[in-house]
Amino acid sequence: xxxxxxxxxxxxxxxxxxxxxxxxxxxxxxxxxxxxxxxxxxxxxxxxxxxxxxxxxxxxxxxxxxxxxxxxxxxxxxxxxxxxxxxxxxxxxxxxxxxxxxxxxxxxxxxxxxxxxxxxxxxxxxxxxxxxxxxxxxxxxxxxxxxxxxxxxxxxxxxxxxxxxxxxxxxxxxxxxxxxxxxxxxxxxxxxxxxxxxxxxxxxxxxxxxxxxxxxxxxxxxxxxxxxxxxxxxxxxxxxxxxxxxxxxxxxxxxxxxxxxxxxxxxxxxxxxxxxxxxxxxxxxxxxxxxxxxxxxxxxxxxxxxxxxxxxxxxxxxxxxxxxxxxxxxxxxxxxxxxxxxxxxxxxxxxxxxxxxxxxxxxxxxxxxxxxxxxxxxxxxxxxxxxxxxxxxxxxxxxxxxxxxxxxxxxxxxxxxxxxxxxxxxxxxxxxxxxxxxxxxxxxxxxxxxxxxxxxxxxxxxxxxxxxxxxxxxxxxxxxxxxxxxxxxxxxxxxxxxxxxxxxx
Numbered sequence: 001x002x003x004x005x006x007x008x009x010x011x012x013x014x015x016x017x018x019x020x021x022x023x024x025x026x027x028x029x030x031x032x033x034x035x036x037x038x039x040x041x042x043x044x045x046x047x048x049x050x051x052x053x054x055x056x057x058x059x060x061x062x063x064x065x066x067x068x069x070x071x072x073x074x075x076x077x078x079x080x081x082x083x084x085x086x087x088x089x090x091x092x093x094x095x096x097x098x099x100x101x102x103x104x105x106x107x108x109x110x111x112x113x114x115x116x117x118x119x120x121x122x123x124x125x126x127x128x129x130x131x132x133x134x135x136x137x138x139x140x141x142x143x144x145x146x147x148x149x150x151x152x153x154x155x156x157x158x159x160x161x162x163x164x165x166x167x168x169x170x171x172x173x174x175x176x177x178x179x180x181x182x183x184x185x186x187x188x189x190x191x192x193x194x195x196x197x198x199x200x201x202x203x204x205x206x207x208x209x210x211x212x213x214x215x216x217x218x219x220x221x222x223x224x225x226x227x228x229x230x231x232x233x234x235x236x237x238x239x240x241x242x243x244x245x246x247x248x249x250x251x252x253x254x255x256x257x258x259x260x261x262x263x264x265x266x267x268x269x270x271x272x273x274x275x276x277x278x279x280x281x282x283x284x285x286x287x288x289x290x291x292x293x294x295x296x297x298x299x300x301x302x303x304x305x306x307x308x309x310x311x312x313x314x315x316x317x318x319x320x321x322x323x324x325x326x327x328x329x330x331x332x333x334x335x336x337x338x339x340x341x342x343x344x345x346x347x348x349x350x351x352x353x354x355x356x357x358x359x360x361x362x363x364x365x366x367x368x369x370x371x372x373x374x375x376x377x378x379x380x381x382x383x384x385x386x387x388x389x390x391x392x393x394x395x396x397x398x399x400x401x402x403x404x405x406x407x408x409x410x411x412x413x414x415x416x417x418x419x420x421x422x423x424x425x426x427x428x429x430x431x432x433x434x435x436x437x438x439x440x441x442x443x444x445x446x447x448x449x450x451x452x453x454x455x456x457x458x459x460x461x462x463x464x465x466x467x468x469x470x471x472x473x474x475x476x477x478x479x480x481x482x483x484x485x486x487x488x489x490x491x492x493x494x495x496x497x498x499x500x501x502x503x504x505x
Contacts, residue, residue, distance in 0.1 A: 030126045044120040044130050048091040051135045054084065054112065059146035070143045076102045084114050084136055095120045103133060112136040148202045149188050155200040156241055157207035161214065162196040163248040167312050168437070170218060170252055170279055171197065172444040176458040177217050179424050183210055190428035197428070204242045211244050219282055219298035222246040249301050251276050251283050253447055254406045255308040256380050258391040259285075263304040267294040268336025272395060273309075275366070275404060278453060286339055288366045288404060290329060293339045309387055310380045317409060318349035320375045321360060325368050343368035349377065349403060365405040376409035407450070410477040412442065419445065421485050422463040449478045461486050 016025045021037040033041070055064035062070040065083055073080035085092065085100060095118040103113035114136065119129045148154040163170055178184050184199075186206040191198040201207040211222055226240040251257060255276045264270045271287045274294075278284040282295040326344040345368020350360045361383070371377060383402035387393075392400065423445075448455050462485040 030123065033123070038123070038126070038128065042122050042128060044095055044118060044122065044128050045132045047094065048088060048116075048118075048132075049134070050132070051137065052084075052087050053137045053139050054087060055141040056138050057143040057146055058140055059149070060143060062143060064141065064143070070145075075107070080112075081114065084112065084134075087136070088134065092118070098129065110138040112138060145202055155188050155202060157201040157204045157244070158242075159199040159201075159207055159210055159214075159244045159246060160196065161199070161246045161248065164195070164250040165252050165308070167252045167443070168440050169444050169447065170248055172441060173279070173454065173458075174214075174218055174248075175426050176423060178213075179426065180457070180459050181213070183213050184426055186210075190426055192428045192430045204240075207242060207244055211246065214246055215298075217281055218248050218279070219296070219301060220246050220248045221298060221302055249279075249283060249298060251279060251301075251306075251308060252312075253277065253279055254312070256310055256382075256404050256406075257285070257306050258309055258387075258389050258395070259306055260304050260391055261394075263296075263300075263306070267296075268292060269334050270294060270336065271399070272391060273399075273401060273404065275406065278451060280454070280457070286342065286366050288401070289364045290331070290335070291339045291342050291344050291366055292336050294336055306391065307389060309382070309389055309392065310385065314380060314385065315378045315406065316381055317352045318361075318377050318379055318403070318405070319352055319355075320347055320349055320371050320373055320377060322348040323368065323371045323373060326364070339366065342366040345369075345371060347371060347405070349379070349405070351381070352376070361403040363401050363403040363405065367405055367408060370408045371405075377405050378407055378409050379403050379405035410446075412446075415446065415449075415477050416442065418479075420463050421460050421480055423458070423460065449480055455480065455484060459486055460484055 017028050017032060018024065019026050019034040019037055020032050022034060024034050024036075026032075026034045056062070057064070057070060060070070061072065063073050063080065063083055065071050065086070071079065071083065073083060081100060081102065085097075097116065098119055099115075099117040101115050103115050105111045105113050112135075114134045115131065116134060117129065117131045119127055122128050142150070161171075161174075184190065186201060186209075188200040188202055191200070199207070199210060201210070214220055215222075223245045224242065225245075226242045228238060229241055230239045231237065253276055257274055257276060259267070259270065259272045259274060261272065264272045267285075270285075270292050271289050273289075274285040274287050276283060277286050277293075282297045283301060284293065284295055286293050324346050326346055329338070329344060331338075343366075345365050346362070347365055347368075348360050348362055361381075363379075365371070367377065381403055382400060387400075448458060448460070460480060462482070
């Protein structure tokens with residue numbers, strides 16, 4: 001301890017006098033006692049505890065602030081110092097706090113030391129100043145939020161995301177958006193089932209934030225409901241479990257759809273048969289006969305719903321026999337926007353399964369810039385397909401094309417072997433793995449390579465295990481450039497890392 005007399009509060013010096021205890025000559029002061037004797041008689045730090053305990057949650061790296069708050073504090077920060085002083089607030093009220101600061105301790109010691117300087121008036125008005133150290137013992141205690149996370153069965157809100165389709169392209173895209181913007185951090189758990197995902201949350205506010213994110217990223221609609229778990233009639237408090245049912249539009253990329261006549265007219269007199277080229281926050285359609293494009297948001301879709309005409313497994317492989325570019329496109333009055341990324345072409349195709357026949361199909365396509373005679377292309381054979389759709393049944397049969405081409409076909413094995421990038425995945429529980437999931441995931445990866453607009457919303461990481469190959473044997477399949485890839489870094493924090501986390505490990 002260091003005991004000092006504040007000379008500014010002493011009486012004006014009138015010569016010297018003797019200490020009434022030991023007789024040493026001293027300057028006159030209100031107590032007429034020397035510093036050594038005053039130190040032995042008075043301890044102004046008496047009553048202030050020299051060892052205090054403080055609670056710390058290792059899971060979320062937060063300190064407990066009574067009565068019921070957990071706050072994030074970095075080591076030796078002002079926030080942590082204020083929390084330590086509040087633990088001894090009552091005893092400190094009896095003295096005047098002059099200064100406070102941390103004394104360095106080993107990060108793994110589970111100790112925090114705070115050096116305090118206090119003053120107090122003693123014995124006839126003399127001001128005594130004293131410096132001492134309070135030792136804080138950091139005790140591990142799991143907070144309520146982490147308790148619920150560890151329990152895994154305790155949740156207050158669930159979001160059930162569903163899409164009535166047979167392909168999971170939209171869910172793979174949604175997963176990457178959630179990872180990019182960190183929307184999965186507040187979830188207790190994520191459960192994958194055969195037709196969607198379930199997100200569990202400890203609070204309704206976190207679930208509502210996720211629902212708002214889904215509305216901004218994919219065309220969807222939702223319904224909210226709640227169930228009463230318990231109530232206290234004396235304090236008028238109620239405990240509910242909330243459920244948000246989110247339904248994504250049942251349209252995926254590469255689907256062929258038939259619009260209602262009213263909707264097609266409102267979109268600039270498009271043809272009713274269109275191809276979905278992309279699903280982001282809206283459904284992006286293109287007319288393969290005129291290259292006219294249109295975007296349909298969620299509210300417009302639910303007002304004028306339409307379905308996919310063909311199953312993804314009904315895609316057939318065709319070989320291009322002849323291909324010619326259409327230079328002059330006749331546009332009707334009131335036509336909408338024309339795609340600049342596609343080229344209108346007229347092609348004769350033949351099924352690879354019917355090469356022993358002379359049967360060929362003629363169609364217009366938006367893939368004129370990609371196709372050459374001899375290329376393989378995937379498409380739907382509408383001429384030999386049973387289309388059970390209310391809008392198609394009312395159409396003139398002359399306006400329904402025989403074949404709708406979707407995308408050029410490349411060797412999947414070669415594409416997989418030279419793919420030098422990867423994606424991250426959400427940690428989730430899987431109910432059952434379908435054998436078709438891997439094929440659908442490969443379809444999604446190929447879509448990323450072919451569509452730059454979707455790639456901009458996805459974090460793509462370089463796969464260092466796959467060497468960069470030359471393009472000498474490439475068939476012209478689209479690939480992702482190195483400039484678009486991120487390095488997959490794994491950063492380990494120092495022992496004195498952020499938020500005081502590592503000191504408890």
